[in-house]
Amino acid sequence: MEPSQTNNEEEEQLITPWEVDAKDGGKIDYDKLIDRFGCQRIDQSLVQRVERLTSQPAHVFLRRNVFFAHRDFAEILDAYEKGDKFYLYTGRGPSSEALHLGHLIPFMYLQDAFKVPLVIQLTDDEKFLWKNLTIEECQRLARENAKDIIACGFDISKTFIFNDFDYVGGAFYRNMVQVGKRVTYNQAVGIFGFTGEDHIGKVSFPPVQAVPSFPSSFPHLFKGKENLRCLIPCAIDQLKDEIKILAATEGLSRRSNEKYGETGKMSASDPNSAIYVTDSAKDIKNKINRYAFSGGQDSVEKHRQLGANLEVDIPIKYLSFFLEDDAELEHIKKEYGAGRMLTGEVKQRLVQVLTEVVDRHRTARANVTEEMVDAFMAVRPLPHMFD
């Protein structure tokens, strides 16, 4: 793989994860690298210690200094000597069907000599992200490489081989990677306003929220229905990113469809700006009476004369959300707007409506068991979902 750009701080020796090369074809100065990375040389006494601990000759790569440096390997040996085991990790990007020689030889020795487990990561996702290949092709190459690895003679009782597209998160993760490949960092900055000091966890998150729009993210629900449309009711504040992220992924799947609600600027972070399902009747009464902005007039006389300004009246807004009865709502708006109904009366009706809603919810929630949560969250088919 090619590095994304030449790194400024590496003037003399280009070292990215994807390339090691001295400038002008010169020789890499390994001593310099060892110093810079805070490593130690692997010397003869360390090799002899390995032989003593494993009761067998060291691998030629150790004996002949092909393995030439380490970090904290002595600490691992100290612990091993006291009976603490460790495990081995290696990985491969499955770029071609043919494994080249030499890559895996030392692992079998280490596994065998120290009697420790080995995990082998096949980064088919990396390959997909950097190369122009399909996910399926990358998965197939990973499997072909697994065969070469197995053919080396690894001990199945000590070896776990996995490819990211299947082990990390299945269909959902594959779609995350598909979306991630279609959105540049600059686009993400334009949408989310990330800065360079934001951590990459944030930068990685938008695909997580985008992929539920694709039916294939839920194979237990929608296998064979990959063209199903998705309707996303959402608030206007979720709109901009949804559109841009989905626009960037166009062609990946039939575009998802959205419509938008605006639910009255209730925020979960300001306790007085919203009615919670945990609020008591007293809380609700207090919040509505003290905090719900009224469009009524300052004095009863003025109110009787001018009526309420319904446009800015929060109790009316809430009633329009929660009072089901159209006729009653119209009646209240008419009477209140004409000044025949007072703010206190409207608020009283709202408190009543909200208290009912919250009471109903509280009772229902008390009846929700852990088993019901497990049942709703079980990864399962829904055979009657369209009935």
Added chain:
Amino acid sequence: MEPSQTNNEEEEQLITPWEVDAKDGGKIDYDKLIDRFGCQRIDQSLVQRVERLTSQPAHVFLRRNVFFAHRDFAEILDAYEKGDKFYLYTGRGPSSEALHLGHLIPFMYLQDAFKVPLVIQLTDDEKFLWKNLTIEECQRLARENAKDIIACGFDISKTFIFNDFDYVGGAFYRNMVQVGKRVTYNQAVGIFGFTGEDHIGKVSFPPVQAVPSFPSSFPHLFKGKENLRCLIPCAIDQLKDEIKILAATEGLSRRSNEKYGETGKMSASDPNSAIYVTDSAKDIKNKINRYAFSGGQDSVEKHRQLGANLEVDIPIKYLSFFLEDDAELEHIKKEYGAGRMLTGEVKQRLVQVLTEVVDRHRTARANVTEEMVDAFMAVRPLPHMFD
């Protein structure tokens, strides 16, 4: 949640996914938003069409224009009229134990009226990335929110609720998010040389390669052994990022330990620079004789007189990797270095050694079945991994 920064292009109205606010506390101009985002108003005729298609009165949010805009909803209705179903997607960041009212009301109506499934994403990972909470606390809040959602009365035969930390990828994904939270974009650029035009898939990848260093990424192997050390034999070109990424995650877990091999600049992308396990005996002979750089002299006479320069001789390098017999290797180096052995003879021995290795591998690989691949890649405990 707070936006990471104010977005320059939004001078008058601040709209990030995390906030909608008009400057100076002014009123949001929804008509302007609708235009900018290419949406349409939800008008009375659309509401009536919904009522006709669902044979029931529209929800108050539709009737009273709380839902005020849409994109492609008419297309969904066209398809629905012809018998094509769709599904609903919504999500919540579980920020507090108390759900505020109103968020979920329209979904139950849509699910019920259109008889379609609903997926509800609980973004406990988002919460973890943006807030100072543990993963466990975020998961707990997600479950508490699920109870509120269930209490609303959703139909279990049409509803799938999931939290990202469990559905997206389990333990491995949780560790990816942990690592992602500890590495800034600027750090990632310093390590990998990403540019703004690189897609965010690349930016998201480093944690995928980092987390196999943590035993907790493999609960089927290492449950209860979360402090197990990890040894990562790797080439010097993987060194820099490993160290920096792992240094950035220090404190997350006992630091992993590494040692490094350098396997002779064989690259899978240049077919002549490496011997592949798929090469025939003829391929090997051809590659070694034509491409393996020799430290021998230009003429036999000069070679007999001066001997070979072993430092730059590729056949000697390869023999030191693949010829197990220390005594024979020493003998060859001595004779060749003194000019008593010729390049052709050394290459002939190397071709022999490599052909044996490749033949052995080819036979072994032919015996690897799909079932063996499945067995090695099965997510399973390894009870004898330390025996």
